[in-house]
Amino acid sequence: MTQNTTGGTAAAPASTTTTTGRTARGDRITADVRGSGPGVVFVAGAGPFRAVDPITTRTAELLADAGTTTVVFDRLGRGDSPAPGRLDLDRELDAVAAAIDLAGGSAVLCGHSSGCAISLRAADQGLPVTGLVLWEAPLELGAEETRAWAAEIERRMDAGDLEGATEHFMKDMPPEWLAGAKASPDWPAIAASVVSQRADAQALTWATRALADGGLAGVPVPLLALTGTETFPGMPEAAARLAAAVPEGSAETLAGAEHSWDPEPMAARLARFVLA
Template sequence: MPSVTESSEPSGAHLFFESFDGTPIGFRRIGTGPPVVLVHGSGGGSRSWHPVAERLADSFELWLPARRGYAPSGPGRSPKGFADEVGDLRALADRIGRPLHLAGMSYGATVALHAAAAGLPVLSLVLWEPPLYAAGAELLPVLARFEELTAHGDRRRADRLLAEKVARLPAAFVDLMDAGEPAADVPADKPSDAPGWCRDLESMAADTSDVERWSGVTAPVLLMRGADTWQPMPATLDRLAAALPEVTLTSFPGQTHFAPSVVPDAVAAEIDRFLARLSHAPSVDA
């Protein structure tokens, strides 16, 4: 396997490691300090963490894996389960070889909870709006329809399906998607996130929406949310906060699920304060 090298930008070339089942997992590593693994959500890949990561790289060593199913990582087996995601994180943790903090965005936050519950030794969890309500066999028809639409190249209707049935955006938001201009042609060299979405839907369909199971996660948790995020996310996060033994709940006024991209300075500052307090690293000014 290639040795780990530093890159000054999140957009630097990926390195790879072989996971527990032979799946190649691509990752980037930037910054210096206590190690923090940033787990991305569904769609967007590890790029979704970049606006926040570039603001944390002066204080922490950041590891940004591309989850299986998302380029340049391999697809892995199908159907995928959260145990596969945990196995990938365990292989990465073994490579890092030091105690680490684990941060997850959206679906990636659900992955982080599974990893902690499975015994991955983490110093803390940083969670941005895990969609724990999106689980169970009711998602199997959504998966089948998503595969059908993307196979026919109808990504616009596929995205609407995800918005309605997975993210559960309010009808007004979904209507705005239809009212907007059609998306520009995707560059030929840009990999599709459809395979990753399919594998993520497999994991969610095999999971449960039970929140009480996370009461066994004893690591300190920073649970972040947008104050204007739509239901059922707020109610779900309230239940999660009540179940976790040690949790700091932070809300960002005027923001929704997309705050890490919209206000990355504020999100990075909150993460920095939380992790610096735990790891005794110097905190940057908000």
């Protein structure tokens, strides 16, 4: 159940193996695995998967060339990781554990956006996580506000109102993002995929509460909170709070804009973190 693609020149990226893993609950995840060395697993936020995320793919290629094993996987209910039923946080954490297995049994987690909260919860729950690199964790809102936001998303999902759930998930994002999504011919598919974001909403509810009440003090691994040089209001402050909330935390700014990073400097910074 694997497919191998190997670059043809010395300057080409490390070879890529597209493979599958199984979670403890029997869900299947599909992942691209590259390189050899300490493991790094990329945990996407709301929406992205391998086929539509060239930035993460390029970062993983560069990082694999630096001497690591990188895993980019489709989260449950996305891309090539189909999963019916209720995709809650516990089920997603099982998928993260399966991705860590593909990385060699332990890994640094690189979370993006709400994937940061899932990564934090994975470390908190004792998964074999060796470090956390978190890009623009959206923890700027208060715990109660986040809880109410997440509860409304789940209410709309459970009522079958997937478009409404998507709109509510995106309500605090730049309005042009939602307008662009609704104007796209892919809008029905975008709305249908919101079922995979229940885990994001639940993880953000937990993370904002843990950030407020000191619950992150037990996170047992080094954490690097990153924000882009061009970012949204509140993100740098949230990164600083996050770094201060864990025993081994730091916060930095790195090249990036529109809630995303530049692959080359991100890969270089990840390599320093992982190989230190």
